[in-house]
Amino acid sequence: MSASLDKVTQTLKEVIDAPIASYFDSCVHCGLCAEACLFYTETGDPKYTPIHKVEPLRRVYEQEYTLLGRLMKMVGLSKPITDEELGEWQELVYDSCTLCGRCSMVCPVGNDIVYMVRKFREGMAVSGHVPDGxxxxxxxxxxxxxxxxxxxxxxxxxxxxxxxxxxxxxxxxxxxxxxxxxxxxxxxxxxxxxxxxxxxxxxxxxxxxxxxxxxxxxxxxxxxxxxxxxxxxxxxxxxxxxxxxxxxxxxxxxxxxxxxxxxxxxxxxxxxxxxxxxxxxxxxxxxxRQEGVLKMKGMFKDPLILHDPCQIVRRGGVLQAPEALIRQVAENYIPIADQQKWNWCCGGGGGASAIHTEEAEALRAKAFGVKKRQIEEAGVGTMVTFCANCRITIEEALDHYEMNTKLLGLTELLAEHLED
Amino acid sequence: MNDLQFLTWVRGTGLDIAVGIFLLGVLWRLIEIYTLGRKKDLAAPRHAAGASGLHTVFRRSLPPPGMLKRSPVSYIGGYIFHIGLAVIVFLGAPHILLITNLTGLSWPGLPTQFIDLVTVVTMAAMVVMLVDRINKPVKRFLSTFEDWFTWAVTFLPVLTGWLAVQHLLLPYTTMLALHILSAEILLVVLPFTKLFHAFTLFGSRWYNGSANARKGVPV
The missing domain is CATH 3.40.50 (Rossmann fold)
Incomplete structure (x- = not known):
């Protein structure tokens, strides 16, 4: 094993805690996490199954922390992680994971998969297999x-x-x-x-x-x-x-x-x-708003839907404020089916929007399919969000699909309608 | 070794070995996993109704919105065979008798005909789940030897138990001995394979639920 791979293994060993061990031991390979991941639902490619994205981490756990795994390692029956393999995993860990955390919401055994990906990235960073962007x-x-x-x-x-x-x-x-x-x-x-x-x-x-x-x-x-x-x-x-x-x-x-x-x-x-x-x-x-300071004059009339940024809502816990605020200013706010903590990611979170390889951009455009359907099914011409990174990603995608959906920032929309 | 000696062995020494490995294995694995500990979260917590480890332990037993439609076989098949297995193991009269002999605890069972029906339905659900694992690209992609092996190890006790009760294929004594042996293999294998989720899923749900509860998100 090379010195740098040794360091990667050491880092991965350090990030493995009781929750990660429990999660790996609970996984039954049911594949339900794939159904929650926009990179799978929009491509149909099984390699984007969230739990598969942390497979090298699982092997380190097995080989370093479990009785059976350590025995197998001793007699040379286990497959150690390789640098080449981590190179292959780069796309799965960065390009096709936005740390949106939707998988962590559906896993029937309760695995917090996004937590595992986040921790796995610590080892990936040490390995050097990270996107240039x-x-x-x-x-x-x-x-x-x-x-x-x-x-x-x-x-x-x-x-x-x-x-x-x-x-x-x-x-x-x-x-x-x-x-x-x-x-x-x-x-x-x-x-x-x-x-x-x-x-x-x-x-x-x-x-x-x-x-x-x-x-x-x-x-x-x-x-x-x-x-x-x-x-x-x-x-x-x-x-x-x-x-x-x-x-x-x-x-x-x-x-x-x-x-x-x-x-x-x-x-x-x-x-x-x-x-x-x-x-x-x-x-x-x-x-x-609750204190009555945020008084509005003239409502925004066009029908619109809300895009809830993952890290603020599902992963951040700001659950109620966005809808309460949009109702304050929008006359025709249309709630969508998968909203709030169930929202679908724009496709550019977790650093993904900074990756500008041709493959990553094509994948991002494809992953936007779910958002595109949400906009089309609601039949609206306007979408409001509250994350600059979502906005950039969505604007690129709207451009890619030649959609003329108007994209607005919530804070600005409120400020525009603020009573003087 | 004749049939009767075989049956005697699986009921005696075999059972002792299997239960011993099972208990020690479970204990070892639980220690192996949960003594790894976790770092204290230093961010100031937020509070929200319905968000806690315990909430998630229960909530994850039901399909989240939209998921049943996306993967009906996983959920419906999964419910049927899990509940089926529990009914057979804990409410089948011969099994209660075994537990009584081992622990002294006892409770009323369900009629044999009903258990028979549950057994057939459970096996059918398990076969459907197996076919789904073969057919569905994601499941097939994720599957390793362990997935097929643990399926077989879980299926065999159900099948042999049913065959023994129905007096099919082999003489009752032989089939019963095979049934007990297959259940013993299941016990031995359980702590060291994905079947261990039977224990860890509570911890996993709890960790996920409590970590997200700190952020004020019921998951």
């Missing part, structure tokens, strides 16, 4: 500050424009503000309207907020690639800024994986609970 995004986030290589002056520029557009001052590095606002690079570059919307809403609600010039980026490609050491560096930046500025809350942007990274993985990465609260922007908006 996510590797690059991680490197840029660690070295420059964001996955797209944005530096603070560019962000400051966008903020200045938002100030001009809204007439609201956007404070930076202001100590003692209530909220530290995080953004995702995708919002800064592609959807600056989000920043304007937020400024308007904060101003209207009379809540103090600030941005931090050294911690504006909320996304964490380190988690998506499976490199906990890098993920920790990225999260620490935010924690340091929040503590330095003595804020009460850190506001996660719409972006789903950013929320997952800071809200659920963050404290575990740095090894201690946070002294501040992490709030998703929709949680804050829903609280303002």
């Amino acid at each position: 996510i590797r690059g995004a991680t490197k840029r986030t660690v070295e420059i500050g964001g996955p797209m290589g944005l530096k603070w002056p560019a962000v400051a520029n966008v903020l200045r424009k938002a100030e001009e557009a809204t007439g609201v001052t956007i404070p930076v590095d202001k100590e003692g503000a209530d909220y530290l606002v995080l953004l995702s690079s995708m919002e800064i570059v592609n959807y600056p309207e989000y920043i304007e919307a937020l400024a308007k809403i904060f101003h209207k609600a009379g809540i103090s907020f600030t941005l931090a010039s050294d911690a504006f980026e909320a996304t964490n490609a380190g988690i998506q690639i499976g490199a906990s050491d890098l993920a920790k560096v990225i999260v620490t930046r935010i924690v340091d800024a929040a503590e330095r500025l003595k804020v009460k809350y850190v506001l996660s942007p719409e972006c789903g994986h950013a929320y997952m990274a800071i809200r659920w993985e963050g404290p575990n990465l740095i090894g201690r609970p946070f002294g501040f609260k992490v709030v998703h922007v929709l949680e804050l908006l829903d609280q303002l």
Whole structure:
């Protein structure tokens, strides 16, 4: 065994805990998880069965932790993992898994399969078999500050424009503000309207907020690639800024994986609970709605459906706010069959949208089939979502299928209809 | 060894060995798995109604929305043979007698004719499940030697038990001995194969349910 493969096995051994052991021992190969995975349902290819995506991890578990497996290994009857094999698995672990977690909802024996994939990625990252797109995004986030290589002056520029557009001052590095606002690079570059919307809403609600010039980026490609050491560096930046500025809350942007990274993985990465609260922007908006601060004028009339981003809703636990908020502003909101925690992924989560190989893009377009059907079956021309990454992925797919569906961000839609 | 000696052996020494391996095996495997422990989740938990490990232990016994339609054979076939096996093992009079002899516990059983019917239905469901495993691309793709082997090991005690009661194929004594032997093989194999899900599925559902409950999601 080569030195690097030895390190991979060691990493995989370390990530295997009682839940993972229990999950592997519970699997009866019923294949029901495939029925919950859009990469299987849209391609019909059995290799995309979620539990199959962690097969090398299973073998490490068997060979290292079970009596029978260790005996088999001793007499040379077991098949150790190979570097070549991990190379083959790269597509299954990254391109065709968005960490959407739908499989974890249906497994009859209760296996949390997405948890296993997430942990398996730790070993994959060590093996080096990771997509260049996510590797690059991680490197840029660690070295420059964001996955797209944005530096603070560019962000400051966008903020200045938002100030001009809204007439609201956007404070930076202001100590003692209530909220530290995080953004995702995708919002800064592609959807600056989000920043304007937020400024308007904060101003209207009379809540103090600030941005931090050294911690504006909320996304964490380190988690998506499976490199906990890098993920920790990225999260620490935010924690340091929040503590330095003595804020009460850190506001996660719409972006789903950013929320997952800071809200659920963050404290575990740095090894201690946070002294501040992490709030998703929709949680804050829903609280303002309940307090009667978020008053609307003129409703949005076109019939629309909601796309629930996996990491915010199913994996993040923001279950009720999205629908309550959309009902506040949309006159013709049409609930769809698989919604909220049962929603289907856009196909670009978990870092997948950063993979730009021809195969990955073709697969992503195919996986969008389920979303396409949802839009067509509802017969609507508008879809609303609340994740910049979903938006990019969906826009690419709409373009690919030449659909003229209008895609809107929920926060902006609310801000547009905010009573003056 | 004649039929009677064979029967005596499977009822005596054979049973002792099988039950011994089964009990020690189960204990060993449970320790092997659950002493691995897990890290404490340091993120501040959220609370939601219906979200907990215990909720998921029960909830996962029912098909999630839309799933029954996607894979009817897995669910309906699965229910029938699992319930069938439980009825035969725990409510068949000779089996209760065996448990009484081993543990001293006793409860009323169901009439033989009813158990016969359940047995036939259970075998039919198991055959359907086997055919489904062969026919369905995902199941066939996932299947390894262990899947076919554990199917056979589970099916044989049911088949031989039924044949013995019906006095078919072989003399009753021989068939009964084969039935007991096949059940003993099942006991020996169970802790070391996927059949161990009979024990771990509770832990798995619990872990999944409690991890997601911390995020406020009932799964």
